[in-house]
Amino acid sequence: MQVLDLSPLGLFLSAGLVGKAVMAVLFFASLWCWVLIVEGIVAAARVRRALRTARVEGEIAKPLAGVVAAGEAEAHRRIPGETVSEVRSRIADGMARAARELLTRAEGGLPNLAVISSVAPFVGLFGTVWGIMSSFAAISQANDTSLATVAPGIAESLAATAYGLAAAIPASIGYNRIGAAFARLGQEMASFVEERAIALVSRPAEVAREAGPRARREAP
Numbered sequence: 001m002q003v004l005d006l007s008p009l010g011l012f013l014s015a016g017l018v019g020k021a022v023m024a025v026l027f028f029a030s031l032w033c034w035v036l037i038v039e040g041i042v043a044a045a046r047v048r049r050a051l052r053t054a055r056v057e058g059e060i061a062k063p064l065a066g067v068v069a070a071g072e073a074e075a076h077r078r079i080p081g082e083t084v085s086e087v088r089s090r091i092a093d094g095m096a097r098a099a100r101e102l103l104t105r106a107e108g109g110l111p112n113l114a115v116i117s118s119v120a121p122f123v124g125l126f127g128t129v130w131g132i133m134s135s136f137a138a139i140s141q142a143n144d145t146s147l148a149t150v151a152p153g154i155a156e157s158l159a160a161t162a163y164g165l166a167a168a169i170p171a172s173i174g175y176n177r178i179g180a181a182f183a184r185l186g187q188e189m190a191s192f193v194e195e196r197a198i199a200l201v202s203r204p205a206e207v208a209r210e211a212g213p214r215a216r217r218e219a220p
Contacts, residue, residue: 016134019156022127026120026163033116033167036109037174043106044181051188055195063102067189068196070098075200084201092197099189107182110175117172124164131157 050061060068074094075087082090135153 016130016156018130019127019134019160022123022130022160023163026123026127026160026167029116029120029123030163030167030170033113033171033174036113037170037178039108040110040113040174040178040181043108044178044185047102047106047185048181048188051185051192054192063106064192067095067098067102067193071095071193071196071200088197088201091200092193095193095196096190099193103182103186103189106185107178110178110182113171113175113178117168117175120164120167120171122164124161124168127160127164128157131155131160 047063050063053059053061054064071091071094074091077090079086079090131153133153134156138153
């Protein structure tokens with residue numbers, strides 16, 4: 001009696017050409033999914049650490065350098081007749097644009113996780129249907145309905161389903177968890193932008209107040 005190897009490699013080797021193609025696509029999709037998950041976790045942790053450092057220690061880490069530079073550029077730009085509220089709004093808008101670009105770059109392949117989580121089950125379903133079709137073809141060729149005739153095709157179809165789930169489940173979990181993490185980072189970034197905009201607006205006023213007494217002391 002021939003024993004069917006139920007290991008992932010054994011099921012792959014015993015599958016037909018179409019089944020092998022489906023399993024290979026799903027296997028590489030699963031690997032890519034884990035790469036994207038690790039990249040998303042690392043990027044979110046880096047931005048969160050930079051925000052915490054900026055708020056607690058007052059130091060601007062590299063990920064936030066572009067956001068702060070955008071605010072500094074807007075603060076040094078003078079528009080005649082502009083009120084303090086308008087200046088603060090302009091600085092906040094400039095920093096918000098830079099922050100959105102930063103978060104978009106940090107998210108990286110997050111949309112690809114959504115694609116994998118939604119497409120992988122259907123690719124696995126295609127492999128399932130093809131394996132069942134192979135079982136019916138084997139029945140017609142052997143004119144036998146015994147389990148030994150249909151087992152290889154059924155095993156191939158179930159293996160394709162398992163490969164599809166192995167790619168889709170981590171991708172779905174990773175997309176939701178990392179997406180939620182970046183949503184929280186977006187809120188923290190908005191608070192940081194607002195605080196930084198207020199600081200940049202109030203800084204010229206503080207300099208002017210310090211310069212006034214100094215000018216009166218130095219006056220003859």
